[in-house]
Amino acid sequence: MSAPYIVTISSEKGGVGKTTLATNLAIYLKALHEDLPVTLLSFDNHFSVDQMFRINRRPAKGDVSGLFSGINPDSLIEMGEYGVQFIPSSNQLSDLRRELDDPTALARALAKSSLGGIVIIDARPDLDIFTQSSLYAADRVIVPVKDAPSMDNCRHIYDFFDLHGLSRRPLRILPCLVDGRIHYEGPFRDPYQLLKAYAINRGYRCMEGFIAKSPKVESLNTNPEGKIYPVLTHGRQTEVHVQMAHIARQVYLNSIDTEMRRLDEYRMDMIHAEEEHQSAYVTRCKNLEIGCLVCGQPLVKNNQVDSAGYFAQSSDQKVAGFIEEECFTNLVFRYFYGAKRAIEAHDPIWDLFRESAQRSFFILQRAPHTRNFYQQKLSFYRFDDNGLEVSHKTIELQEFEKRLLSKERSDLFPLLERTLFDDQGRLNDTFLLIRKVSSDLPEEILFDKNFGNFSAIMSKISTQLP
Ligand SMILES: Nc1ncnc2c1ncn2[C@@H]1O[C@H](COP(=O)(O)OP(=O)(O)OP(=O)(O)O)[C@@H](O)[C@H]1O
Ligand SMILES: [Mg+2]
Incomplete structure (x- = not known):
């Protein structure tokens, strides 16, 4: 079975809409292709993924921290609402963070799994080891930016790719929380045009389109029921609905266009490294x-x-x-x-x-x-x-x-x-x-x-x- 296409949503800036994008992207992908396995995991500490997708009320079999302790991901996956699979979030990440230093750890864990389809990873608003691991494993990294400071922060993600000799090809900026009421004089008429120009000026590539700021979308996770509702079911009349569908379609098309997935590459690297280790050992013995x-x-x-x-x-x-x-x-x-x-x-x-x-x-x-x-x-x-x-x-x-x-x-x-x-x-x-x-x-x-x-x-x- 071919390796999953891994999409990491990452930005060092907090509150730019990463979790909203990750969770809704999973639902829109599932809506686009019912048969496509979609799996979500989050290193965020808000537990929104669990709140939104958990059906099962029994204690979880494990959580995302298990991915770093050698547990096969297959045994951590739960089937959730809307047909989206997820691995429960963890409240032990701060302890674990101090013990880990290998950014290839998540790729290694996922390479052992039988996961297919698309895996979406919701990262924390910093470049900790969980984010680094998620970036390392990704076929596509979507970096939501909402303003100039969050655009400046992107530099660190690009630096991470350069530092590890990874191609910058997976990286895409996505203007998010774009306020349609703001207009400027001059060539860049609104925040979307301006953010896009900033990105192009820095040599960053963008996803097509953007996600608008919408009071309706904001209200989807603040309601008397204490639930988090998807845009697809509760915000269909908003422009965000059309924009999410457009992003999901791009991700899906990119996934079918990417024959050699990051995990396939990683698996081949592992086999290669193992062969090299073996032959180096045999030469030493000889x-x-x-x-x-x-x-x-x-x-x-x-x-x-x-x-x-x-x-x-x-x-x-x-x-x-x-x-x-x-x-x-x-x-x-x-x-x-x-x-x-x-x-x-x-x-x-x-x-x-x-x-x-x-x-x-x-x-x-x-x-x-x-x-x-x-x-x-x-x-x-x-x-x-x-x-x-x-x-x-x-x-x-x-x-x-x-x-x-x-x-x-x-x-x-x-x-x-x-x-x-x-x-x-x-x-x-x-x-x-x-x-x-x-x-x-x-x-x-x-x-x-x-x-x-x-x-x-x-x-x-x-x-x-x-
Ligand atoms: N398109 C949108 N329009 C309006 N509000 C939004 C939109 N997307 C997200 N929000 C709101 O912005 C806030 C932050 O969103 P979210 O939690 O998705 O960001 P985040 O980047 O995951 O944050 P953190 O960095 O803390 O994990 C939430 O209150 C969410 O409801
Ligand atoms: Mg979040």
Whole structure:
């Protein structure tokens, strides 16, 4: 089934007629095409949508906040008056607002649904995360403007589209609450002509027509019954009736002209991104050294990693692999913490190190000004989770080479040979970043998000190293 055509009614200015337009547009669309599924959702805090459409008196199954917590939209939809479906409004949006920061969240939720036809979103009079999400998902954004200040505010909506690299094509200005009693001298005879000229002057495209200010329409939501009546049923004699019908017809025609819907694009982007993630992951696995970078014991088989404690990658990304927990712990204690004996796994010092290592990044790098072969020194840094230096130690490499010659088994040299030494056994210009991995799933560090963090820390640290 093809994705729904999403119409977002948004303006940062309050009281310009967004909710009146969104609710009536839904009813007019339904009147135009009885079979067309029309679904309305509102992030407004006035609950007008619920008041106007709710038939069911039972408690709602959920509300629009559920769209941001992974609930499938299909299970939130209620059938309402006039054949219009809606998702109930929420009074929990102010809490949720603080937790959300991803404007693609609504598109992602709607992409999972089986919604079709036209979805109309009534946004709040600001550019909060719910409005941003509604703009991001939209095939058509109608921006009601009633005066020069509300026209000025449109800039922020256009800026949002530019900032996210979205085409401005969906955006349309609609002069609303136009007072027919006002006339001007000069080329622009009334507020509609003037607002349209302002819009064109700023390079904004307009819907055809406008919505007039009508006392009758205003009275439709203030009456002794406490109801909100539609223009279609209770305001047919007003000019707004004709204007709403005209807007609905345009929206409908645009919807059938738009073969590639925003959600289709988004779904394709998601599939594409997933494929890219998959292939990036497979490439990362393929480039891994098979054995432990210290002792050579095989750890990687069929993109799966066995019993590794640490992951290491050189800053030029030429070498990446895993290190067994024991190998790394002993190497650190022996060469950098001056331990006289090997540390056993049940030693409390081991536990202490393992625990604190989870919050650390380790670095091995040639010490500054020691490029000369006979003066080579190796620096060992420890950085915290935020990429800030915690400690630093430098050792002479030659001294350890002597030990190597005296046939004492060295853990450090095989690691350096596999990672930082050039062909002549000199430390090259790169550094090695080492990070503790989960013992259950060591390869988790190669998953997109984790690897992204690892790479971000690598760049942050690289700017701080000498
Ligand atoms: N065409 C119209 N003629 C006269 N009054 C109107 C018209 N459209 C809306 N109104 C009135 O203007 C007021 C604001 O309308 P509405 O609630 O639709 O605006 P809004 O942009 O959704 O407001 P908010 O930003 O607070 O959500 C309401 O009292 C409504 O009855
Ligand atoms: Mg409103």
